[in-house]
Amino acid sequence: GESVGLHLPTLSVQEGDNSIINCAYSNSASDYFIWYKQESGKGPQFIIDIRSNMDKRQGQRVTVLLNKTVKHLSLQIAATQPGDSAVYFCAEGKGFQKLVFGTGTRLLVSP
Amino acid sequence: DVKVTQSSRYLVKRTGEKVFLECVQDMDHENMFWYRQDPGLGLRLIYFSYDVKMKEKGDIPEGYSVSREKKERFSLILESASTNQTSMYLCASSLKRGAKNIQYFGAGTRLSVL
Numbered sequence: 001g002e003s004v005g006l007h008l009p010t011l012s013v014q015e016g017d018n019s020i021i022n023c024a025y026s027n028s029a030s031d032y033f034i035w036y037k038q039e040s041g042k043g044p045q046f047i048i049d050i051r052s053n054m055d056k057r058q059g060q061r062v063t064v065l066l067n068k069t070v071k072h073l074s075l076q077i078a079a080t081q082p083g084d085s086a087v088y089f090c091a092e093g094k095g096f097q098k099l100v101f102g103t104g105t106r107l108l109v110s111p
Numbered sequence: 112d113v114k115v116t117q118s119s120r121y122l123v124k125r126t127g128e129k130v131f132l133e134c135v136q137d138m139d140h141e142n143m144f145w146y147r148q149d150p151g152l153g154l155r156l157i158y159f160s161y162d163v164k165m166k167e168k169g170d171i172p173e174g175y176s177v178s179r180e181k182k183e184r185f186s187l188i189l190e191s192a193s194t195n196q197t198s199m200y201l202c203a204s205s206l207k208r209g210a211k212n213i214q215y216f217g218a219g220t221r222l223s224v225l
Contacts, residue, residue, distance in 0.1 A: 032211045043115075043201050043216035044154075051211075089153070096142075096212050098169070101154045 008087065010106040019077040019109075023090035023102045028071060030092035034099070035064060035075045039086045047075070047088075077107075085109045114138070115217035117202050123223045130189040132220050134202030141207035143185035144214060145169075145177060147198040154201070160185055161207065192224045 013019050025033065031052045036044035050057040050064045050073075057064045063076040073090050089104035118133035136143065144159040146169075156169030158177040166177050174196060178186040185204075189196055199221050203214040 034213060036216075041219075043219045046213060046215055049211065049213055091214075093212050095210065096207070098156055098159070099212060099214060104153065 008104050008106045010108060012108045012110065013080050015080060015082060015109055015111050017080050019080045019084070019107055021075045021077075021088045021105045021107065023073040023075075023105075025071050025073060025090065025092045025102060026100065027092055027094065028068070030094050030100075032093050033064070033066065033073050034091045034093065035062075035073075035088060036091065037084075037086045037088055038104070044089070080107075080109050082109045082111055115202055115204055115215055117200075117217040117220050119220050120218065121221050121223075123225065124189075124192050125225055126193060128189075128192050128224075130192050130222065130224075132187040132189075132200055132202075132222070134185045134187070134204075134217055135183050136185075136202075136204040136215075137183065138204065138206075138215075139182070140204035140215075141182070142205040142212070142214075143179065144203040144205075145175075145185065145187045146201045146203065147171070148201055148219070149198050157187065192222075194224050196222065197224045198222060 034049045035047040038044045048059045061078045065074045087104045087106050090102040091099040093099045115136045124130050145157045146154045155171050160166045160179040176188045199219050201219050202217045205212050205214045
């Protein structure tokens with residue numbers, strides 16, 4: 001299920017480290033996945049998406065890995081910066097059916 | 112860049128008031144959505160719309176209605192606000208064309224019902 005705010009799993013890293021945020025999805029028939037970033041007091045911001053026929057996709061400082069065998073998705077952030085501190089959550093979709101949002105993870109970056 | 116604008120960042124209303132939350136997007140998106148976000152519950156879909164004058168119930172439509180008179184504008188209406196509707200409300204939009212429903216969100220409206 002989804003959770004944002006209280007009782008979120010938290011990942012604490014030092015500035016400059018690489019961060020890996022994980023997400024387990026539920027529907028093996030989903031054909032794309034999306035990562036969102038939500039800073040405190042703001043709306044979710046689209047980061048990157050990946051289709052189910054791909055294993056990996058790279059963006060600017062971010063990499064998405066998809067493991068369909070275990071229904072697992074990860075977001076890797078290279079050289080994490082204080083501005084990366086936020087809640088990150090994944091979403092899965094199939095065509096134009098409504099998105100299913102995953103459990104959020106709070107990323108805390110220390111200078 | 113996609114811009115989804117919600118008319119108010121913060122609202123304080125009284126129980127029983129009729130409340131209007133407005134959302135406008137400037138990217139000619141066909142689909143628009145209203146969610147509420149609560150600690151521990153994440154994003155829950157209230158209503159969505161695939162076209163002008165069309166609306167579909169989401170997972171928690173009770174106590175809410177919507178209006179889509181123009182393509183760029185999607186309004187959420189709380190007919191008679193109650194304290195359990197205190198929440199963060201998020202509007203989103205997406206393209207109908209293409210194979211993915213990538214939604215772009217507004218900044219949110221934090222509503223307090225007293």
